[in-house]
Amino acid sequence: MRLSRYYAPTLKETPAEAEVISHQLLLRAGMIRKLTAGIYTYLPLGLKALNNVAKIVREEMDRSGALEILMPAVQPADLWKESGRWDFYGRELLRFVDRHDRESCLGPTHEEVVTDLVRHEIRSYRQLPVNLYQIQTKFRDEIRPRFGLMRGREFVMKDAYSFDKDDAGADASYWGMYEAYARIFKRLGLKFRAVAADSGAIGGSFSHEFMVLADTGEDTIVACPACDYGANVEKAEAICPPAGDLAPCPAAEKIATPGQHTVEEVAAFLKVPAASVIKTLLYVADGKTVAALVRGDRELNEVKFKNLLDAKEDLRLATPEEVTAATGAPVGFAGPVGLSLPVYADRELALANDWVVGANAADAHLLHVDLGRDVNVVSFTDLREVAPGDPCPKCGALLDFTKGIEVGHVFKLGLKYSKALNATFLDEAGKEQFMIMGCYGIGVSRIVASAIEQNHDDGGIVFPPTIAPFEAALINLSPKDETACAKADEIYAALTAAGIETLLDDRDERPGVKFKDADLMGHPIQLTLGGKGLARCIVETKDRRTGEKGELPLEGFFEAFAAWRAGVRAGWGLE
Amino acid sequence: MRLSRYYAPTLKETPAEAEVISHQLLLRAGMIRKLTAGIYTYLPLGLKALNNVAKIVREEMDRSGALEILMPAVQPADLWKESGRWDFYGRELLRFVDRHDRESCLGPTHEEVVTDLVRHEIRSYRQLPVNLYQIQTKFRDEIRPRFGLMRGREFVMKDAYSFDKDDAGADASYWGMYEAYARIFKRLGLKFRAVAADSGAIGGSFSHEFMVLADTGEDTIVACPACDYGANVEKAEAICPPAGDLAPCPAAEKIATPGQHTVEEVAAFLKVPAASVIKTLLYVADGKTVAALVRGDRELNEVKFKNLLDAKEDLRLATPEEVTAATGAPVGFAGPVGLSLPVYADRELALANDWVVGANAADAHLLHVDLGRDVNVVSFTDLREVAPGDPCPKCGALLDFTKGIEVGHVFKLGLKYSKALNATFLDEAGKEQFMIMGCYGIGVSRIVASAIEQNHDDGGIVFPPTIAPFEAALINLSPKDETACAKADEIYAALTAAGIETLLDDRDERPGVKFKDADLMGHPIQLTLGGKGLARCIVETKDRRTGEKGELPLEGFFEAFAAWRAGVRAGWGLE
Known part of the structure; x- marks a missing residue:
């Protein structure tokens, strides 16, 4: 394809609508355009x-x-009702009625x-x-x-x-x-x-x-x-050793913790490690409120909790109003003791007692809580997210x-x-x-x-050869020079005949514009022809991934090119 | 592809839902299945x-x-409003709102x-x-x-x-x-x-x-x-000679035509040719009622009429109630004389006078009507549909x-x-x-x-080679015979390597079933191997289009096959 006859409108500025790099570069390289929210036209x-x-x-x-x-694409509601998903799929399922008022959706x-x-x-x-x-x-x-x-x-x-x-x-x-x-x-x-x-x-x-x-x-x-x-x-x-017998701990004791809402605040206020505090999280699962407990320095894994509950819908955190209704206290002071909700604990919490928990009262926590003694825990299971420092569940090595x-x-x-x-x-x-x-x-x-x-740099996209719209860019620096054009056409024809998709930049533009566009579009192979190189009978090469530049002689070009190309592809792990 | 591993569920019976032959055969040959009204899944x-x-x-x-x-596929309503088509496209444009209540449509x-x-x-x-x-x-x-x-x-x-x-x-x-x-x-x-x-x-x-x-x-x-x-x-x-001067005709005269509604009835009743009667058709165009006149033996061309009126929406025939409101008479007795609507005449009607027209009164027509004298015709233009016997507008030969x-x-x-x-x-x-x-x-x-x-017969589909899912069917009549299977595999591999999409029928089915399925699916080339032919070292051939059967020797098969195939393709006008 000749770029002069192509439709690849590149942009100099990064569009404000694009947050992530792939979105920015797809727009800038003239690959997609937005029609409306989340809906794009693919340009050539x-x-x-x-x-x-x-x-x-x-x-x-x-x-x-x-x-x-x-x-x-258009599917009848009947089938979704038969599977039961019409009710459960939520609003991501776009529903409509056709002209005969038949309920339908976009699949x-x-x-x-x-x-x-x-x-x-x-x-x-x-x-x-x-x-x-x-x-x-x-x-x-x-x-x-x-x-x-x-x-x-x-x-x-x-x-x-x-x-x-x-x-x-x-x-x-x-x-x-x-x-x-x-x-x-x-x-x-x-x-x-x-x-x-x-x-x-x-x-x-x-x-x-x-x-x-x-x-x-x-x-x-x-x-x-x-x-x-x-x-x-x-x-x-999350690997957890088996729980052993625990030494008894003192009776639970209420303590004032004015304005201390988060685990970090409470731990600092009480001068204990966060690992001594239990985080009590209230969730709504299929319409019912439940409580999950994890160690203060851990994160609850919602997916594990959802699976444990066998919930149909995704869980959601209880609202502040729901927390207050269930605990009698503002957010930050919920705790498992005396809570009239099903309470589920991460199994790590069975390894110790003498915990700090919320007191279900404003500005108060409890010390010396023993979950086995003070709380009716439904189950102790793996509920937390693994974290750096956790061992591999198969071999015990530290996870990456x-x-x-x-x-x-x-x-x-x-x-x-x-x-x-x-x-x-x-x-x-x-x-x-x-x-x-x-x-x-x-x-x-x-x-x-x-x-x-995965593959980009300051210059733009760095496409793997098998994904790149064109594996090779052939930049003619001298589009007004007959010899250069003839040579460019010859190489272009040979590459195309060999099944290598090639974009010939034959535009009447400055070299800098051509190099910038080629980098932006991410062609894995760049070949540059014309100017002084032509006088020296060479083609300049660039491996877009490594940035490495080189030269190939015009005489015997295709053999040398094939070997060089194989090296570029090998760098991508490709044959 | 081996048919034993394929998904092409053929049907013996013609499904009741299918009216036209392509629909019947696409279903029977296992090519499509209906999901819901007008929406199909394409099978392999x-x-x-x-x-x-x-x-x-x-x-x-x-x-x-x-x-x-x-x-x-999904388009925002805004653009359709900008072009003006949101209002004019009608209900064929499927419209809906997304979860944010944005008006959208399926393009x-x-x-x-x-x-x-x-x-x-x-x-x-x-x-x-x-x-x-x-x-x-x-x-x-x-x-x-x-x-x-x-x-x-x-x-x-x-x-x-x-x-x-x-x-x-x-x-x-x-x-x-x-x-x-x-x-x-x-x-x-x-x-x-x-x-x-x-x-x-x-x-x-x-x-x-x-x-x-x-x-x-x-x-x-x-x-x-x-x-x-x-x-x-x-x-x-519709070619029409220029209108010349007309001899005067008698004054218009009302005549009883009890129960004679159609042109044919009126012509027979009055013993005149249908070509002496004018058909008066009332249409509603963009909300306004208008009248069109064509000779009794002609058909109005609605597209020409719509273009003449420069109507935005498609025309529709006036309802019986609208006809009575405009003419004071039931359907069948409308005529242009005294009608307080815009009246448009086909230009052929300027070639003569002394017409029979409806009298705008029940059970009555007028004789001796001269449109130039008795009616205020807006225009005489080409409004009728061409018919057998009409000449070519370019050269005058009779049209096919x-x-x-x-x-x-x-x-x-x-x-x-x-x-x-x-x-x-x-x-x-x-x-x-x-x-x-x-x-x-x-x-x-x-x-x-x-x-x-365009291409089918009693046996099923007759696909052109370039459209056929498989250009060649290779029917192995002896799928339990090792020699036949080896030979079939060899031919299959060679055809596939030559870029000829081939369906190898390796099923354990009776020959009749295999031949019927191959005919139904419409493979342009049928090759049959096994049984007595194998003993004679030949492959049977069939050109699906002509039904012509032949034989090709197993020895030197591919050369002979290439020549025969070229002949089959030439029969389709293909290289």
Whole structure:
């Protein structure tokens, strides 16, 4: 493609609307434009990057034996009522009525539609397994869409759904997808990690997230430097020694703590470590108020707490009004003693007694609290978030903490949707059985953004070669010089014929503008032709990732270029 | 692909929901499934056909210099209000509010979005022309969706939009798209015709429809057998000699015509030809009632009438109540004499006098009416539909009438959207000018259906090789015979390596089932292996289009196959 005939409007200024670097650079490099909140148009460059990701995803899905279909964006409410999600999905499900007043929605996911499809087609175990996938535009009405393609309202996903006749088959389907995902992210040239993720009611190890590692990631990942353990912090188990017998502690005693609301304030005021104070958190779970206790220097892991409660909806912190109604005290003075709510404690709290807790009275705390003696705790379980210093649950080495962006998720669904929608088949014995399902998502448009979050510098985007809209930029410094143009055309034609997508900058612009645009757009390979180099019969090269510059002779160019290009790609871990 | 591992659930019975043949066969061949009214899931075979069409469309759009982008499905109401279409589009525009109560819609077309995009980017004539296209899923809330992919609510379209600095450029963009479309339909192996179409207010020859010829088409096309003239019947001019002087006719006379409502009844009752009677039709145009007159043996062309009136909304026939209110008579007795409405006459009516017309009184007509003498006619213009027997407006030969399915439309928009949305640029003189636009649509999913409407037989679909999900079916009649399987695998591998998409029927099914499924799915090339043929060292061949069968020797198979395949493709007009 010749840049003079292309549509890639770059911006000099960083648009005010963009908070994160991928959003800023996608706008500045002329790859996307905002239509309305969380909804973007892909310009030619952005669409090429999106399609490059989709192509690799498609190839690996096909290789895995999954079959591509295309399901609709508009879905009837009936199916969502049948699965029970019409009531539970919340306002992220955009609902509307059509001209005949039929309730409908814009699909954020397709479990219902695909289960409805196969329940009408599959009758026998002989037709199983089947794994159907699509690459399709989805809609999720995020309350606060932001971060460009990282969290848009309209976005492109690959979603796959497997149907198996038994657990062994479902597990094989699951691990087949896991392997396909690992191949996909490797081929995309991204540094990634597959981590165990929370799988809610399903349990076991049948949920993994694929994380692109980036400092700007919203997810925290723990990984063991010594073994292969890795997990989303939501899922990571906090190791705790078994509780032993405890020495008795003095009777509880109320003490004035005027204006001391936070654990840090209370600990400082009482001159005790924060680890001696219990944090009492009131949550509303499916409409009921409950209390969770963690050590003052720990954080509650809401996902663990939600799973413990088997709550249908996400938990929410009680409002100040609800706290006062439940405890009789303002926020900051809640405590478990005498509380008429179910109280759940992190298991670490069973290792000691003599705790400081809120007194359920304004400006007061209790000393010498023994949870076993003074409180009716429902259970002591793992409720806290792992933290630096925690050991690996598999091997005991200290865990590493990194940030990641979730770009893929494999999930064993089990019978959830097949039961709800009555998707059955006849097994070998002629008996009716529910199909065992798995679902597997990849955020195609999010991958483009996360590739930039992981790979950028002050000059702009640093695209991996397999994602880059153009692997090579060919900059003609002398677009008015016939010899330079002829040589540029010759190289351009040869690169294109070799299947290397090349953007020829043939614009009548200053060299500085051309170099800046090439850096901004992130072409992994830069070739510069013209000026003094041409007189010396060389092409200048630049590896966008390392910034390393070099020269290749015009004579015998293509052989030397192929070797140099292989080196650039090897730097990305690509063949 | 091996059919044993594929998902192509064929149906023996024709589903009751399907009225037209393409819909029936798409369902029966396991290509699509209905999710809800007018909304379909593409199964693997259907998606492959859709993608094959999209690929050719994309290649030819790229070749024409158009640049691919991807615009959103969800669009803000603001832009539609700015263009004025929010009020005029009607209920086919599916509207809703998002969680923040912002009015939005599902895009049935993207003139507003694309004009909004370029008005923010393009400042100078130097940036023009630009032609942006996308292949995207659209939604139109049809009141009565039917005919499967022919007229769905959710459908895939290619839409392109050109922006030019002057009329000459806009015309060049238009004809560039026209040529690209002609290449596309030729490469798709379809019998088609580009015809002049109604272009409403733009006028001139700047609207062409691309019609796939099929007896089941909803559109009537006229084409000249002697010259290159072709037009949608909506657009075709009805040739009329100039009016000369007329001999005076007797004074108008009222006559009883009890119970004679239709032209045929009145003509028979009065023993005159229908061509002596005037049909008076009352229409409501943008809220006002008007009358149109055509000869009794002619049909009014509503599009011509709408354009004459420059009406914003589609015309509708007056209700019986409205007819009685305007004429004082029941339906069937309306006439132009004494009518206090604007009266428009087809120009053919100026060629004669002494007409029979309705008397605006129950059971009565008038004889001897002279429109020039007795009626205040607003204008005599071309208002009737051409009919068999009419001459070509270009060369005078008798026109042919055929049926077609509209699959593409090229349209010069002019300034309509650039004015409404203020999309301007600075010209060479530094003066602000409106961009001149064109829009160009292709119904990608509709092409799949229309290919079937044009090409099918009792056995099922007869796909052109470039649209067929698999160009070749390779039927192994002896899937339990090791020699047959090895040979089938060998041929399958070679065809696949040659880029020929092949479906290997390796199922443990009876030969009759395999042949029936292959015919139903419409693979253009059928190869059969096994049984007695294998003993004789031959592969049986069948050209799905002609039904012609043959044999190719296993020895030297590929050379012979390539030659035979070239012949099959040549039969489709393909290289």
